[in-house]
Amino acid sequence: MPGPRPVCDPQDVTSEAARPPEAGAVPDLAALAKVVARQRAELDRLQETAATSVVLERAKGALMARTGCSLDAAHEELRQRAEDSRRTLLEECWITLGSLAPSGRTAVRPPRADAVTDRPPSPAPDGAGPDGEALARFARALVRVGGPQDLARCLLDHLPSGTGAEAVMIYTRLPVGGLELVGHAGVDDVLVEQWRRVPPLSGIAALDVLDSGEARWLENAQADRWRYQLIGEPAERWPTRAWLPVTDGARSADVAIGVFRHRAEPFAPDVRQHLLAAARLCAGPLRMFGIRQNPAIGADADAVRTVFERLPGTSVLLTPLRSPSGDVEDFRIDAATADTSDTVGRRGRELLGLRFRECWPGTAGEPLWQGCLDTLTSGQPYESEPFAQQHVVAGVGELATYSARVARLGDGLVLNWIRHAPSDRQEQRLADVQRLGNLGWANWHLVTGEVNWSSQVFAILDRDPAQGAVPLPQLSSLALPEDMPAVARAVTELMLEGRPCDVQFRIATRDGTRHLRVVAEAVPDNRGTPVEVHGFVQDITAQRSAELALVASERAILTQHGVLQAERTMAARLQDALLPLPKQPVQLSGLRVDIAYLPAQSGLNVGGDWFSAIELPDGDALFVVGDVAGHGVDAVAAMALLRFTAKGMVITGSSLTGALARLNALLLHSRDPQGTATMVLARYNPRERRLVWAQAGHPPPLLVRDGKARYLDRPFGMLLGATDTARYEESECRLAPGDRLVLYTDGLVERPSECIDRGLERLARAAVLPDGGGSDRLLGALLEPERRDDVCVLDIRVPQEDEHPAA
Known part of the structure; x- marks a missing residue:
């Protein structure tokens, strides 16, 4: 019985004329001519059937867009209309597409009361609704689109100017996860190459739409960037954008359409309805293009195709394409061996994505086609009877005997043709x-x-x-x-x-x-x-070696995790012992001092920020805030060295600048270099309310007086550990009752994406707010959810004249 001709000359023959001729027999040329004529007629019939399917799908899409019904309900509506009007289904489809009304009129009558729909059309708020005339023009234009790329350009051209659309991108879900760009308009080639394939990551708006089946309206680029990866260089190129699911009302969406606008304004209700209606209109063409079909080979598509290409012989992997009623209309070729060719000479990878009956039209009424359908239903393999086939080798035709075998693979079929060759081959x-x-x-x-x-x-x-x-x-x-x-x-x-x-x-x-x-x-x-x-x-040596290597790698990871956990615990305990944090504000030399310390939220949660707030023997108060570069055990060790040494120097009578100079030398000339550090030293005399301070590469203190904030002028001072010729100076400030002085580390004001001046301005604004009272509120107003550095704050307040010292 004749099967598809994968390796044949275009002049193939049927079972009646293709049997091996007997010795000395003359080929029947008349029979060959009849075969060719019958095949041409069959090809014409198939082309007419394909054209009918295109018109039917687009007419159903128009009904879905205008009434909100499902794909099956739209098909039933068209069939019933044709029956009521005594017309053919094709005539009714053309009438439906050609009679789409201009604005103000409905081209498609609403479903009858007994018609089943999956959801009613959504009413427009306050009488607003989609532009009927624009949708009618778009529906008529869809009849002529030839692929998803044409569809994207057609959609952009037919969206009304009121929508403000500047670009369109169409994505389909890949069987392996992620997305593939299948159509675009208004987007430059560089951006297309960057976003052609999107992996299955979180924070992708199109994937979110496909998973939820609901549209996403991105109307605030500044806020949306925290949730999604925004397309564009820069992302502000399109301040607003919409992601729309393409669904037929009964199945989950496998295609998402993005509409991008230069307008920085929300989508109006009528614009939203128009875009949703236009997306529903796209369902029919996309279905005809085969975009929504998933290959039978699933997540191993590339691997299976590679295996097929390397196999000898002629074989194809087929995925069924079904009609809305569930019947198999055709098969799509998802993999093919290098030796497989169709009736017009396309070979191997050239066949991928094509329809089976498009490549081998003569199989429509043959037993092989029914065998494919039976195998798909029952799962039982099918093997055809041997048939003669004309095979072309080096331009010379020779007659060979073939048989076809069909087996089920997942949701698809594997079809291969076996040439009955000599045993040695x-x-x-x-x-x-x-x-x-x-x-x-x-x-x-x-x-x-x-x-x-x-x-x-x-x-x-x-x-x-x-x-x-x-x-x-x-x-x-x-x-x-x-x-x-x-x-x-x-x-x-x-x-x-x-x-x-x-x-x-x-x-x-x-x-x-x-x-x-x-x-x-x-x-x-x-x-x-x-x-x-x-x-x-x-x-299976290679497989087992890979498995053993994976086990060894997992063990190494667990060991490293234990080492890191031990280091984390040790460093945290060491820092807690070296830098105890008071639970309540402390009173020093008549001042109220509120202390806050927060480690970074990444890494070991142990850093090099530290503070000191003590009362000296002569009644003065010493305040120190410092920051050692880095995290971990080394940073904690350097912090302890500087913290205790600085206090000891000042207590034993060293000036602030002298203490900084000696600490700088200590970092430079110690046996184990401790890196670099910044520091602020401040000494307060309560009798004169005089504050003397010096700094080494540290941000200046913030003074809040009478509701206004200003930063103290920084005296000269180099980073500790940077050079052995460092010079340090002092500065003096008189404090008044009610003053507030904030000492802090740079983690409070620095952010990776901006300069430190903006952070200093943000701190000054927060400090003068009416509710900006304790350090906890100050931290809450300034810190981001994800911090990359430690934060240390000394919030010092001078009591009012009538305020009790202990208050």
Whole structure:
């Protein structure tokens, strides 16, 4: 029975005219002419059927857009209209598309009361609604689009100016996850290449739309960038954008359309309804383009296609394309071997994505087509009767015999054509398959003791063929001693009970240890006693090596995690011991001091920021805020060195500038260099309310007086540990009752995406707010959810004249 002609000349023949001619017979040219004429007629019929399907799908899309009904409901509505009007379905589709009304009139009558719809049309708020005339023009234009790229340009051209649309992008969900750009308009080529493939990541608006089935209206770029990855260079290129699901009302969306605008204003209700209606109109064309179909090969698409390309012979992998009623209309080719060709000469990868009946039109009424449908339904393989086929080799035609085989794979089919060639060629192809798969076949006859192995089995077992094959009971002797019991047990159950065998073991070879897999089954006699065993031996060394490497990597990760956890615990305890944080504000020299310390939210949560607030023996108060570069144990050690040394120097009578100079020398000339650090030293005399302070590369203190904030003028001072010629100066400030002085580290004001001046301005504004009272409120007003640095704050307040010192 004739099947598809994958390797034939365009002048193929049918079963009546393609049988091998008898010796001396003259070919029947009249019969060949009849075959060609019949095939041309069949091709014309198929083309007419395809055109009818296109018009039908677009008419259904128009009904869906105007009434909000589902795809099946739209089909039933068109069929009922045609029956009521005594017209054909095709005539009714053309009438529906051609009679779309201008604005103010409805071109498609609403569904009857007994018609089933999946959802009612959404009423427009306050009488607003989509532009009917624009939708009518768009629906009529859809009849002429030839692909998703044309669809994107058509959609952008037919959106009313009131929508403000500047660009359109159409994405489809990939079987492996993520998105693929299938159509675009108004977008430059650079941006298209950057966003052609989108991995399955969080924060992608189009993926969010497909997962939820609901539109996303992005109307605030500044706020939306925190939730989504915005397309554009820069993202503010399109201040507002809409992502719309393309769904037929009954299935989940597999296509999302993005509409981009230069307008920085929300989408009006009528604009939203118009865009949603236009997206529903796109469902029909996209369905016709096959965009929403997922291949039968699923997540391993690229791997399966690569395997098919490397296989000998002629085979294709087919995915069924179904009508709204569920019937199989055709199959799409998702993989093909390099030797496969259709009736017009397209080969291998050129066939991917094409329709089966488009490539081989002559199969429409043949048993092979019904065999494909039966296999898809029942799962039982189908094999055709041998048929003669004209095969062209080097421009010379020769007659060969073929048969077709169909097997189910997942939701699709594998169809291959077998050429009945001489036995030596079949043996060579079998040898190629064994070599590529690194496996070989084996057969043991349990009654006669005859053993047959393919040459690949000897190569896998590293055994000289002159030594002969190993009997089945002795197979376990090839394994390493620790694997022998498992192999012997599996072989015994196979020989005595007929239980299938699938066992893995190791052998020692000249190249090292190999991991093998043996799969075998028994053939019983009429009494159920196993009399023959056949199976295969496969080398899985590469797979096992990868598995063992993965296990070793996981163990190394767990070990490293334990080391990091131990370091985290040690550093946290050390910092808590070295830098205890008071739970309540403290009173020093008549001042009220509120202290806050927050570690970074990433890393070890242990950093180099520190503070000191003590009362000196002479009644003065000493305030220190510092920041050591880095995190972890080294930063904690440097922090402890500077904190205690600075206090000791000032207590023993050193001036502020002298203490900074000595600390700088300490960092530079210690045995283990401690890096760099910044610091502010301040000494307060309560009798004169005089504050003397010095700094080393640190932000200045903030003074709040009478509701106004200003930063103190910084005296000269170099970063600690930067140079051995550093110079430091002091500055003086008189405090008044009610004053507030804020000392802080740079983590309070610095953000990665801006300069520090903006952070200083933000701190000054927050400090003068009426509710900006304690350090906790100050931190809450300034800090981002994700901090990259530690924060340390000393909030110092001078009591009012009538305020109790302890208040």
